[in-house]
Amino acid sequence: MGLYEILEIESSASSADIKKAYRKLALRYHPDKATEEERHIAETKFKEISHAYEILSDEARREEYDFYGTTDGIHGQSHMYGEPDGNPFENFYGGGGQQYDPRDFYNFFNDMNGANGHRQSAGAKARTEDAEIEVDVTLEDLFKGKIIRTTSTRNIICTLCKGKGAKKNAVPKKCNTCDGEGIVRKIRRVGPGLVTQEYVDCSACEGIGKFYRTKDRCKKCEGKRVIEETKILEFEIVKGSHSGEKIVLSKESDEYPGKETGDVKLTFTTKDHPVFTRKGDDLYAKYKIPLVEALCGFSRVLVKHLDGRGIKVSTPPGKVIRPGDYIKITGEGMPVKNGSSGWFGGSSSKRGDLYIEMEIEFPTDNWYLERNDILKMKNLLPSAIKSKSDMSRQTVDNDSLPEANIEVFTDFTIAKQDALPDYKEDSPTPAPEEEHHNGYNGYNGYSGFDGSAQPECTQQ
Template identity: 60%
Template sequence: MSGDLYEILGVTSSADSSAIKKAYRRLALQYHPDKVTEHEREEAEIKFKEVSHAYEILIDEEKRNHYDIYGTTDDSNPFPGEQEFHGNPYDNFFGQGGSAEFGANDFANFFNGMNMNGNRKGQQGKPNKTPNAEIDVDVTLEDLYKGKIIKITSTRNIICTHCKGTGAKKNAVAKQCAKCEGKGKATKITRVGPGLVTQTTVDCTTCKGSGKVFSTKSYCKKCKGTMLIEEVKILEFEILKGSMGGESITLKGESDEYPGKETGDVVMTLSCKEHRVFERKEIDLYCDMKIPLVDALCGFSRIVVKHLDGRAIKVTTPKGKVIRPGDYIKIKGEGMPIKSSDSWFSRASKGDLYIKVDIEFPKDNWYLERNDLLKLKNVLPNDLSNSDDIDEISKTRENIELITDFELTNVDNLPTYSNDQEDKHEYNGNYEYEYDYPYNGGGSAQPECAQQ
């Protein structure tokens, strides 16, 4: 069987026999071949055997001890010729019958020169810490714009309030753990290659790192000797205005507790869903709007978009200001809030909103009468700004070739080139900026028009 036995049962390496039995009963019922459909039976049988094998090893104290030390379920010693390791474990490979020029101590000193011992001491100097609890949450762009409080129900292990983490009654007498000889630690040796092993120090699974054990009769009535009890509480995570997708919010010391260890944190990571209207680029917002050709030529006054906080944004363009394909309407201060723990600052400081204008031209043969075309020609200017060469040819009426075979296309059908770059030019306009109802945000935004 492959895989970590603790992971197969879904328990930690410090789990007691009661937790192991509980996990086994649950998984055995789930994967029992008689409890699944015909097409799931083959896969269930494989999983059932894995669960049964893991339970057989971990429920037996001697087999579990062997597995914790050597990382194998084989009852034989994984290193032939030696039953136990004393002193430097590399002596078994290099100490006896090895070269006089390169012995076991030299092999160990080789790694010492690479600061392996120094790193190990540094790690031991740091306080042990329980694992962090990781949570992934989907949020909307509206949540990141307005801010939000997310509440979750947390169930975690805390140190037993009755026995204060001893796992025993008040006057119970503890005995030295025979397995680790009172050290609370065990050595785990793992083969990483031919003639090469690694040695790590782990908590003793019998005394759970305390170095002491109590008889079953002395167990605390509340925690049953586990030293831990469950706590259920409500955790609150504050999403500040202007937060970004991918950011994490950390609540210190809210993970599982364990005696003698620093409590880990609960870390919530935000994942922003795609918005159907707005696209966020850092602190700016982008969106599209369509207008008919007549509005592009004559100006308009209309609600252009519903903002993330529900406000209707109304823009009035000045008469005579022509909006051209590719133009952007830039509204200052209507982008995303700049993230800050100061609520006033996040209200007053924002990015900008860019509205890309898509001009919808009329369909072919839009006119009702031919006279409509004449009226439009009389109204619209028809002089080109750089037509000197064309005018000269028209006057002479020479070298003119009539082309009748052509087709109309648009920008989406043009070929692309490796050096294409997007240029954005801005120009200012005295646009009127209105809201459907009073806006209490900071600053008075004035829209601009940017041409692309």
């Protein structure tokens, strides 16, 4: 039934005629004027009238309906109920006289929707929406494992009527909107001169294809076919799990007759930890010690682990800790998670490693109390450089200087690594056979300020 037929007017009717017809039919089929038994039919008819008036009262949408049988995103009634009115591409491709039959294009777009035909698309079993939950967890939770419990309220199929929505012996009436099919066809424009179709649940009968009188409805669900259920859901976070992982409880979302039940999915994200940083299955931390302990050794608790244990490290006397060194403790990282859970899955006994980056705090300037302290320190610490090549490179022959031309600098500053200038490497790289020298790079066996290794000069 087309929109003009619903309003009981001709397709040539004026805007005033459409408005007049709508008012007349709206008063006739208003649900408030219907009896209890006929109210459902009146509601369905009233929806049809309102829908038809909504489209035909708008000039642009009416023009599109007259051309396509619908407007983009609005159900055109001539294409909503029953069988299709024919191939919508025939008007644009001229029928069977073309090299390709118009039905080829028609079937092509239906296949894009995942169906071999419109009936198969309409008959595909629907699924209720999945429920998504997001929670924040701590690094301790991922280290030790955690059970998250949450209260869930969902719809389940009515236990009294088993999803029928009515009493046991109630006789249903066929829905006139979808002709008892429970679905309606929607024609949607996908481009200039191109349309496609898709099927949706009938809004009048909520996809059932039939309805019951008010007095025949189920007393427990009041005809809704579902009731609410509250239960406790448990999500197990296995030891060694990673931030951003998802736990899925199958078929724990809302139920509805004729539809597959969706899942409940919980996604957990790890909050930043004040001490540890996780990289893969390894843990990283930082610890600062004074220079004297870096030279003479120490024995102390460096960190409190994620399970509450204190991690104590003792270095032997004479073991020198240098800036940037890491103390690696094997097997004290995160538990290594297996790919599955259950009797033969979950977390294994294997664990990653713990890396503690040692930062050395040097004494402040003028740290000595007496000048004799400097002499004592010089006598205690090695004063010679062990590398002969470094000694050779750094030793300057005074005889090679013209007239012993030596300039003494006492006014200087200490530059930190992160305070060095940012050099843009926009000059072309010299050819291999060319020699390239500047004031900083190219020292024999030393790296440049950017940290890249430089080739050693050949000794002559």
